[in-house]
């Protein structure tokens with residue numbers, strides 16, 4: 001019998017599988033996708049957030065534990081388990097050497113609108129290179145890897161999960177998490193690690209919280225995270241954590257594909273201009289805070305607009321100051337011409353621009369700090385980086401909500417053990433809600449997945465080595 005069965009094929013699953021195999025366990029990993037699509041949302045990532053008390057390899061300055069925790073507290077508004085969060089933060093200080101040992105390489109952090117050189121280590125080649133490196137390490141360690149193996153059921157005996165049921169590969173594309181699907185194979189193991197992500201790719205499930213608007217959402221990551229195993233686990237008695245109606249959503253280019261648009265479809269010039277809805281009206285302060293601290297609210301803001309569509313509008317003063325998205329913006333030499341290209345009524349659009357321009361108080365523009373360029377007497381205000389829109393060419397990017405991940409997960413303890421179960425461990429997005437109850441700080445998804453993945457792998461291997469339960 002297998003010692004450890006890992007369900008999922010992204011960062012958290014791979015970290016767990018590697019550690020379990022290195023502890024001497026016989027490990028199998030089940031990935032829904034085909035080999036060429038392996039790696040889940042982790043392939044889209046670029047960086048991991050790490051604490052450090054002084055400059056370290058690719059990280060500048062210091063990012064102490066308390067500051068990291070304060071950042072987490074601010075975004076979660078206290079919805080976090082402090083013991084688990086601090087454990088993750090502390091272990092993030094030394095995880096890069098482990099990652100390097102398994103083939104991951106890092107690059108110097110980028111400058112620009114993201115302001116991340118102090119806090120986040122960037123993967124050379126991005127998440128795809130990271131995932132590929134881990135799969136190579138997994139193959140070297142003799143981990144059995146099964147692609148096109150969606151788990152469609154869990155077989156429970158008391159407080160143990162004794163086997164996972166693999167469905168036909170087509171089941172990976174189905175949304176009905178409660179249906180009985182044909183089972184192709186049954187796999188037993190002494191310990192199970194569940195790292196199968198959230199349910200963000202399941203649009204009917206998203207519709208339960210968002211109604212018809214969900215039909216206009218785009219999923220930034222893979223199409224395989226449909227929440228099938230999460231649902232099973234909760235139905236089998238696992239305690240749920242995280243608001244099932246909430247998801248992390250950013251504003252992405254409306255022309256992005258339904259799945260896997262990834263990072264290149266994110267529109268990063270919001271704080272450099274203004275955002276209007278299809279009626280040509282502004283609806284939120286574009287300069288409220290640094291972009292990495294605010295980009296995650298814009299998906300939700302756009303989701304509330306008619307047709308779930310909005311436009312980020314800039315002039316030439318913003319060109320070259322942000323990472324250009326993959327699709328070029330609409331461009332025009334005049335603002336009325338731009339409005340026509342956007343299919344937004346010209347008159348209200350021009351009124352919005354004129355009112356905004358009139359309200360801008362000149363200051364010293366500096367995108368690297370919370371500068372003094374703001375509006376006066378305008379609702380909603382633009383509190384930083386407010387420059388008059390008056391220098392052609394003008395550009396506009398269409399925005400839609402892009403869903404990154406959902407918050408619903410299962411409760412775990414510091415050993416990554418799923419509460420209420422004897423031999424079940426969870427890592428990554430499926431348990432991230434224990435640490436990140438709401439909001440987001442860039443790079444913490446990979447921190448949680450890496451740290452809890454390694455813990456889950458070690459604990460699952462250790463459990464398997466002690467396991468004397470009758471099979």
Ligand SMILES: Cc1cc2nc3c(=O)[nH]c(=O)nc-3n(C[C@H](O)[C@H](O)[C@H](O)COP(=O)(O)OP(=O)(O)OC[C@H]3O[C@@H](n4cnc5c(N)ncnc54)[C@H](O)[C@@H]3O)c2cc1C
Nearest residue numbers: 008009010012032040041042046047151428429443445446
């Ligand atoms: C565009 C984008 C950019 C991001 N950038 C960053 C970043 O730079 N830094 C950061 O920290 N976070 C980032 N995130 C968040 C990050 O992707 C997640 O926090 C992280 O990848 C979660 O890892 P995971 O292993 O839990 O899930 P995933 O990597 O999503 O893996 C889940 C795996 O489970 C498999 N699976 C699902 N259901 C089943 C089933 N029934 N049976 C078998 N297998 C199944 C999937 O195929 C997949 O392989 C980003 C997310 C997106 C979408």
